[in-house]
Amino acid sequence: MKALRQRQYGCLDSLELSEVKKPIPAKHQVLIKVHAVSINDWDWALLHGSPFIPNRLMVGLFKPSIIVGSDIAGRIEAVGSHVSRFKPGDEVYGDLSGCGFGGFAEFVCAPEDALIRKPPSMSFEQAAAIPQAGMLALQGIRAKHSLPPDQKVLINGAGGGVGSIAVQLLKPQGVEVTGVDSAEKLALMRCWGFDQVIDYRAVNFTRNGQRYDLIIDVKTEQSPKDYERALSPGGVYATVGGQLTKLLRIALSGLRIQRERDKKLRVIGLQANGDLAYFNELFESGHFKPVLDKLYDFTESDVRQAFQRFGVAAHNGKIVVRLSHL
Structure with missing residues (x-):
């Protein structure tokens, strides 16, 4: 599968799409085909390895070894043997910052408790903008x-x-x-x-x-x-x-x-995914709609442009990269 990797810290030109092994879900995990992923401050910090502590201790002292991307939306492809909340085909979204990131990839594994079902009327891009x-x-x-x-x-x-x-x-x-x-x-x-x-x-x-x-x-x-x-x-x-x-x-x-x-x-310390059901209710009642900045495709040039736009704070609302075209 394709995933976003970085050869060195602090250089967006070193972002590249590489072929990596498709993950296999553990017993309490699901495998998600990612349709959209948004950019957050944490992604920017990890790509720059700053602050040195704790980020470089987490992702590599001299070279990043992580696939960034926390806020994802997609469709479940497979489930682990102990998963009870979801089944293949379910459309879900959530924040993966507490379970290893990995959102800038065609597939990612995540614990079932890091996810919530996406309302049918909500697009994958809108869902990825929320967590x-x-x-x-x-x-x-x-x-x-x-x-x-x-x-x-x-x-x-x-x-x-x-x-x-x-x-x-x-x-x-x-x-x-x-x-x-x-x-x-x-x-x-x-x-x-x-x-x-x-x-x-x-x-x-x-x-x-x-x-x-x-x-x-x-x-x-x-x-x-x-x-x-x-x-x-x-x-x-x-x-x-x-x-x-x-x-x-x-x-x-x-x-x-x-x-x-x-x-x-x-x-304020982030309490990931705690009230996503509340946002689903607001969205379905017509009282809330995520504001999306320009949408980007999952190509090296588009992803670099997306991070560059985020880095200079030129975006209005959320920057979202879509993978549904793959």
Whole structure:
């Protein structure tokens, strides 16, 4: 089968499609024919071997030895002897980050508990766009236990997968949602439902005098003190992405701020696949639809372009690579 391999860290030109052995499912696993896979921050980090610890300890000190790709959608080809939830032919999707990745390949094996059935009306491309971004968006929102109507929420780095999902979950609650990203994305973000949009190059949202009841941050580029200043009394800052050193600063400062003030700074740890059934319900009821950026095919040139677009944060919503043409 074909799979995406990388000859060296940090060089997208070294991405290539290679022939590798088709996997065989263990007794609690299923074999999935992959129809679509999306790109996440974790894939980008693994391809660059950064941070050195823990990523290079996991995938190889000097040369990557892993097939990246966590959020997949496809059709089950075979099941292990102890599998009870699925049968060949079932259409499924899920996040494989906790069970070895491997999504950028024609076939991948995964434990049955890492997957959920895909609704018939949901495309494989839409399904592959949900798992990590959807769970992080939902966990970020739930970081503040109560969001009464008229409260203010800000999402930093809102033009990607997390922001495009979070705004759809927030607007039915009657809250005011502000999105921060590059100027090129703001018009489309208004179409997604954002009440206010901010160009991060022109305005620093932590210094414009506004206060928010909940901040969900995909980037985590400023100091804990800056984020604290932008919170209303009783407000919560929840980071769902960023460099490891900055996440550690948020975690340590959050302990101090929570003790001293009526504000909270939290680092959200991904709970993979926990509420995918909820997203299925929202999708089937017409209250949620994944936002897809440009679709790419499973060719070396297309995959390199897809990762390049992701790396410069030019995407709107989720970047998805489709394998259904193979």
